[in-house]
Amino acid sequence: xxxxxxxxxxxxxxxxxxxxxxxxxxxxxxxxxxxxxxxxxxxxxxxxxxxxxxxxxxxxxxxxxxxxxxxxxxxxxxxxxxxxxxxxxxxxxxxxxxxxxxxxxxxxxxxxxxxxxxxxxxxxxxxxxxxxxxxxxxxxxxxxxxxxxxxxxxxxxxxxxxxxxxxxxxxxxxxxxxxxxxxxxxxxxxxxxxxxxxxxxxxxxxxxxxxxxxxxxxxxxxxxxxxxxxxxxxxxxxxxxxxx
Amino acid sequence: xxxxxxxxxxxxxxxxxxxxxxxxxxxxxxxxxxxxxxxxxxxxxxxxxxxxxxxxxxxxxxxxxxxxxxxxxxxxxxxxxxxxxxxxxxxxxxxxxxxxxxxxxxxxxxxxxxxxxxxxxxxxxxx
Numbered sequence: 356x357x358x359x360x361x362x363x364x365x366x367x368x369x370x371x372x373x374x375x376x377x378x379x380x381x382x383x384x385x386x387x388x389x390x391x392x393x394x395x396x397x398x399x400x401x402x403x404x405x406x407x408x409x410x411x412x413x414x415x416x417x418x419x420x421x422x423x424x425x426x427x428x429x430x431x432x433x434x435x436x437x438x439x440x441x442x443x444x445x446x447x448x449x450x451x452x453x454x455x456x457x458x459x460x461x462x463x464x465x466x467x468x469x470x471x472x473x474x475x476x477x478x479x480x481x482x483x484x485x486x487x488x489x490x491x492x493x494x495x496x497x498x499x500x501x502x503x504x505x506x507x508x509x510x511x512x513x514x515x516x517x518x519x520x521x522x523x524x525x526x527x528x529x530x531x532x533x534x535x536x537x538x539x540x541x542x543x544x545x546x547x548x549x550x551x552x553x554x555x556x557x558x559x560x561x562x563x564x565x566x567x568x569x570x571x572x573x574x575x576x577x578x579x580x581x582x583x584x585x586x587x588x589x590x591x592x593x594x595x596x597x598x599x
Numbered sequence: 600x601x602x603x604x605x606x607x608x609x610x611x612x613x614x615x616x617x618x619x620x621x622x623x624x625x626x627x628x629x630x631x632x633x634x635x636x637x638x639x640x641x642x643x644x645x646x647x648x649x650x651x652x653x654x655x656x657x658x659x660x661x662x663x664x665x666x667x668x669x670x671x672x673x674x675x676x677x678x679x680x681x682x683x684x685x686x687x688x689x690x691x692x693x694x695x696x697x698x699x700x701x702x703x704x705x706x707x708x709x710x711x712x713x714x715x716x717x718x719x720x721x722x723x724x725x726x
Contacts, residue, residue, distance in 0.1 A: 369604035425618065451605035459605050491699060513621060516610050560688065561624045576691035583693060 357383035361441030362393050364405065367452050375452060377443065378402075382435070390430040390444065391419055394456070407456040414569055417505030420447050421456050427507035427567045447510040462519065463506050466526035470548055472533060475541025492537040499532035499577050501570040508564035508574050514557055521557040522548060524564040524574035531577040534584070546588055555581040627684050630677030637674035640667065686711040 359381045367375035380401050382393045391409055398405045410416040412431045419430040422445040424438070435442065450458035479486055508524035509515050515523045522530075530549055534542045549555045558578045565575040615621040640662060647658035661667065690707035 367606055369606070370602040375606060375608075448608070451607045453603070453605055494701075513610075513614060516614070559628075561621065562688070563618075563620050563624075566620060573691060575688075579688065579692040 357385050357388075360384040360388075360393075360435050360438075362397070362435075363441070363443040364394075364397070364455070365443075365445040365452075366405075366455055367446075368404070369454060384435040386434070386436045388435045390421065390423060390428070390433045390435065390442070393435060394430060394444070405456075406454040415503055417503035420505045420507050420510065421445065422448055422510065427510035429505060429507070429569050432569055447506055449510050449512065449516040450506070458506075460506055463504075463509055463523070463525070466522050467504065467529065470522065470526045470530035470533075470545055471541055472526075472529040474533065474536065474539045475544060477538050477540060479538075486538050488537055495537075496532045496535035499528050499535070499572055501572045502528060502532075502574075503570055505569065507567045507569060511563040511567040513561055513563075514559055518553070518557060520553040522554055524558075524578060527555055527558070527581060528572060528574040528577035531581050531584075534581075546585065549581050550585045550588060555579070555585050558582070627681060630681045633670050633674040633677050634681075636670050640670075682711075682715065 360383075362380045362382045363377045364380060365375045366372070366378045380397050382388070382396050382401075384393065389412075391412060394405065394407050394409070398407075407419070407421070407430070409419040409430065411418070414429050414432045417429075420427060421430050422428075422443075423430075423433050424442055425445075425448075427447060430444075444456060446452045446456045446458045450460060450462070453459050477486070502525055504525060506525070508528075512521075512524055515521050527549065530545045533539045534545055555578050558575075560575060560579060562575045564578075565573045568574060611617070615625045644655075644658050644662065647654040686708050687704075689711060690702070690704040695702045695707060
């Protein structure tokens, strides 16, 4: 039995609006209605001009991040049944709004690119066969490899909001993930970014990133492990004889 | 693309009040204030001790002022709260392995509190 539920959506049309405003919709919902279903209903039946991102509907593509009652969530993994009082949907915090629920993720993608999230300096050739890892070697980074680049952690990070230069949770986590990978040799390159004030040290361990991460990657742990690593780097550099 | 006009939402000065998680983070950061006062007062006490009995008695009188007592209680509560947050992040930031197995988060947290108890007991036994 579907009942009508209130869904407030922050609307913004760059062609017409000076600033965003809330619009209220009534959406039929039952126990299986996700926020994404609700958005699709609005677009199909109430207002076809509504813009939002989505793709996989199963929490793996990372496209559908929105603020649900001020908390960053994946629209596909959030259900109206958990909000009997109604809910307010806004675009991910800390990103500029392009239109309605669509944000400009460029700052995040630039950071991701900057930390080189791929294996560096491994000159193995295909003829040499697969690059084997022991379960222990894989266990070191596996959790941090679960990131789907949804950007919820950036919307949850007040440091990223207040300091646009901060590399931020997901990118620093991916840097840590590759630094921990036994097949990788790019640590020295990545540490240059991590050691800076906008690297790991830009984090003040608010910890909300780990709270909202839909894949339980625990970015706060990765970032703060990098602080330990960065401190080691600093100490070693201090103790090493200066080059003439 | 002529219609592109990205809207940047302003961040309110009171951003930390809008979310419980952020409020507790701010409380954690604020625990430093009573702790600084406590530490400065303790240092002043050491100087007073070296300066002679009258200086030390004056310091004792100052330290027994109700306001100082309240600050001391706040410093203790603050230190314990800060310790709680620090201890629970410890196993995540520095995962400890014994042999091939990772020591569970709960064990690491419990060992840290045990250390606090042991050190406190030793200090209390000394005074």
